[in-house]
Amino acid sequence: MNNSVDFQTDPSNYRHWRVDYNGAIANVYMDVDDNGGLFDGYDLKLNSYDLGVDIELADIVERMRFEHPQIKVVVLQSGKDRVFCAGANIRMLGGASHSHKVNFCKFTNETRNALESAEADSGQKYIAAIKGACAGGGYELALACNYIMLTDDRNTSVSLPEVPLLAVLPGTGGLTRLTDKRKVRRDLADVFCSTEEGVKGKRAEQWRLVDEVITNSRFDQAVLERAGEFAAASDKSDVSEGIVLTKLDRTFENDGNIRYSTVDVEVDRASRKATITIRGPDSTPTNIESFIDEGANTYLLRLARELDDAILHLRLNELELGLLIFKSQGDHEKLVAHENLLLQNADHWLVNEVLQLWKRVLKRIDITSRSMIATIEHGSCFSGILAEILFAVDRSYMMKDEFEDDDRRIAHISLTDANFGMFPMANGLSRLQTRFLGDQNFLQAATALKAERLEADDAEKLGLVTMALDELDWDDELRIFMEERASFSPDAMTAMEANLRFAGPETMETRIFGRLTAWQNWIFNRPNAVGHKGALQRYGSGMRGKFDMERV
C-alpha cells in the first residue's frame, strides 16, 4: 500500500480541520497545517489545500450527517487570521501529473456537491463566513455553501484569479456556480473572473457574489445570529443522537485485491481490469428499531461506504485498470426484505441518510472514468437498489438458462421503487428515465413489472440489460469484449463513455462535470498552462507564462 492514498480518516487523525458542535450549530474551522501536504515538494500555506485536506473535509461532511444529525446549520470558517482559504495549492498542481490533477479535481468537485446538497438531502445548511483572503478554490468552497457572508474590512475580497494568474479555470464548480447557482450577470462574471484581486465589500453583494456583507466588528455576531435564525427556521426534525461511522472492515492484499465485509475487489493487472463483487446481506433487521441498533453495521450503509472507498481507491491508486466489472452474489429475498424495510421507513432520518449516501455512491460510479460493465451471473442479487448499478454502467451481460456444473440460482433481476426516481443522476432523471429517453414505452413496461422476477430473456427484451448470453456464448463474448476494450485508447474510452452516460437535460451538476471539467482538462493538457513555459509551471518563479497566442 505504499504511496497510495487512503480515503478513510476520522476526527482523531485530522490535521487541517477542527469542528465544534454546539446544539444545532456546528463550526467547522479550516486551519491547514503548512507541513501536512500529502506529497513532498509544497507547503500548504495560507489555508491552501491538496487532496489530503479535502479528504478530511469530505469526512467531516459525511460524519456531520450520520454522527451529528442534531446539527442543522454548519458554519464554515477559517481558523487562521487574515485568510479564509487560498484555494488549491498551486505548487501541488504544478508538480502533479495530469491524472492526479484530474482525479483531485473530480474528488474535490464531488466533495463540494456533497456539501452543497446537505441542505436539501439532510437538512444541514452550510454558511461560509469569510474573513480574510478568499481566492480561487477558497471562493469555490464558499460557492458550494448554501449562504455566503463576507466581512467588510476594506480589504477582504472574494476572487477567482485562476485565469489571469495561472491560465487555468476555476474548475471546482466556480465558473458554473457563478452563473447557474448565484445567477451572476455574465458580463459581471466576466469582469470578476479576469480580475486577479477580486471584488470586496458591498459590490460583492450587489454582484450577487455573496449573500450578505457585514462590517467587521459586527461580523462574528451577525454570523452567530444568522446561524441561529437558520437553525430555528429549519424543518429538519430533531434527532437526539447519531450513529458512529466505525472504521471500515477492509483488508488490502499483496496483489492489490481488497476484501471488505460486503465487497471484494479482485485485480487482474495483465488484462487491466478489476472485478468488484458485491455480497448480498446475510440477514436483515426486522424492524426500524433493530435497524437503528445496527448503526454503521447495517447492510446498505456498510455496502455504500465500502463500495465508495473501493471506487475512490481504484480511481486514484490503480490508474491502469481500465475496466471495472461489477458482480453481485447473494440472497435476493433478503436483499428485497432489507430494501423494503428502508423504503417503508424512508422518512426516518437514518434511513434517509443511508439512501442519500447510496445516491451519492451511484453518482460517483456514474462519473468514474473507466469502462464499466456488470455481469449478472447465476446466484446474483441485482434487485432494486443494487440494480441501479446495472443502469449506471456502460454495458451489462446476463446469464441465460442453466450453466453446466453451476447450481446457483438462475440469474434474475427485479425492479422496485428504488429504480424509478429515488436515486436521480446528475441530470435530475432516474437512470431508467435516462436510459429510455427515446421510448417512453420501455419505461412504462418496466414500471408495470415492478417486483417481478425477470430472467435474462425478459430483461433483454425490456432493454434492462445489454445482452443475454447462454453457456455457449458467455465466456467467448465476454472475452472478446474485454480484449477489444483493452485495445482501445483509454482517452477515447473516457471521452466516449462520459458523453454517452449523460443523456437528457443539463443541470448545474452536469455542466460542472461535463463542460467545466472537460474544458479544464483540455487546458490542463495545453502548453499555455502546463508546458515548461506555461503559466502553471512558472507560477512562483516570478516569470510569466509564455503563451502561444493562436486561438484554438
Add this chain to the structure above:
Amino acid sequence: MEDHVKVNYDTRIPNNVGLSSDRKVLRALEKWHPGFIDWWNQLIPPRYQQSMVYLRTAVSADSKGWAKFDYVKMPDYRWGVLLAPRQEDRTIPCGEHYGAPAWQEVPGEYRNMLKRLIVIQGDTEPASVEQQHLLALSAPSLYDMRNLFQVNVEESRHLWAMVYLLFKYFGRDGREEGEDLLRRSSGSEETPRLLGAFNEKTPDWLSFFMFTFCTDRDGKMQLESLAQSGFDPLSRTCRFMLTEEAHHMFVGENGVTRTIQATLEAMNRVNIDDPYDIDEIRSLGVIDLPTIQKKLNLHFSLSLDLFGQELSTNAANAFNAGIKGRYMESKLEDDHKLVDDTYTVKTVKNGKIVAEEVPALTAINMRLRDDYIRDAARGVKRWNTLIRRNGVQFEIKLPNEAFHRQIGVFKSVHADVDGDLIGKEEWDRNVSKWLPTSGDNDFIQSLMEPCYEPGRFASWIAPPRVGINNMPGEFDYVKLHMA
C-alpha cells in the same frame, strides 16, 4: 524641465505634475480632500492643530530648494503632489523587460500588481500617523514635538502622493482604493491597516524612536525598491519621498542616541559602571541600556515581518515584471534578470537553522531584508561608539532574524536573540530578558511627562547637538496654542 521643478501653487494643491490642466485628477483629488482633512482633524488633538509649528514645506522638487522652513498651523500645511524630476531616456531597470523604455502609463498586464503595491505602500503612510497621534501629549521637548509633527505631515503627504498615483492611473478602482485608504485605520477591529506592524500601538516616545528607526526604515527600503520601478511615475514619486524619509530615519536614530546619551551622562554623574544596575539607573530618571535593547528587539523583529515570506511569488513577479527593483538596482552589476541566479536564505530544516540556495527571483524579499539589516546595523554601530566613548561596557545588538517572528519560516520555532533554536520552555523562561515586560513599559510610561518649555528636555533624553535648520537651543519650535 524648468517649469516642472517649480511647485505650482495656482490651484489649492501644490504640485509639479501639471494638476491645473489635469481636470480629471484634480476633481478626484478635490473630492477626496475633505475626507482627508476630516481624518486629520479627528486624529490630532485640537490644541496642537491650533499651534504654530516650525515645519519645512516642500516648495520645489530639486535638490537645493525643496525644503522651506516656517511656522504653520498643521491643518494649513500644504500637502502637495511632488515628483522627482523626470530623467530623460530612463529604461526599465530589471526583469524581463530590462532595457526597454520606462513606462509612462500603466501597462495593462501589470495594472493589478502595481495597484496593489501602491495601495500597500499608501496604507502604511497614514497608519503611522494614527499610531503616533497622542504622542504630543507627552513630548519630552518642543524640539521633539516639532519633529513628530514634521514626520506626521510628511507621512500624510506620502499618502497624498500615493493617492495621486491611484487617481491618475487607476481610474474608478483607484478612486475607490483612495477612499479605502482613509477608511482603514490603525489598530481598528473594524477596518485594520493592511500590515501587522502598522496596527501595533506606539505608546511612548522610545517606541516612537524605535518605530522610526526600524519600521520607517522598512518603509524606506520599500520606497527604494519602488524608486527602481519601470513605471516611471511611481519611481519619481518614491524618489522624492525618499528625500523626506531621510529626516524620519534621523529622528529615530537621533532620538535613541539622545536617550542613550542621557542614560550614560546620568550613570557617569553618580559613577555607576554596571549597565545592569537597573534599579539604580532608573532611579536617576533615565532608561537603562538593557531596556533600550529590549525595545530594539521588539521593533526590529516586528519590522522584519514586514518583508513578508522568505520565498515570495509576488515579489518574484513584481521584479520580473520590472515594477519593483532591488535596493540600488541601477547600481548593481549583474544581468538584472536573475533568471538562473540563486540567493542564500536562512531556513529551518530538521530543527536547525541552515542556509539554503534558492532561485534569486523568489528571494527578492530576503535580499531587500538583508540590505535593510545592513542599513540598520550602521545606526547601531554609532550608538555603540557613543557608549564606548563614555566608558560603559555594553553593546547594543540587532537580534537575529529568527528571533520573535510572526511571519515566515521562523514563525513556527523559538529562537533566542543570537538565533539559537530553543524550546518553548526556555523561551518562556527568558522572554522577559529579551522583550519589554509590562514592568519595563510601565517604567518608560512613568517617564513620559511633557516638557513644553523652550530649550528644556525631559530627564531621560539629552538635547540635540544641532537644532533644526541650525536654530539655537532655546528656539521655540512649537508655539503652543493656549486655550
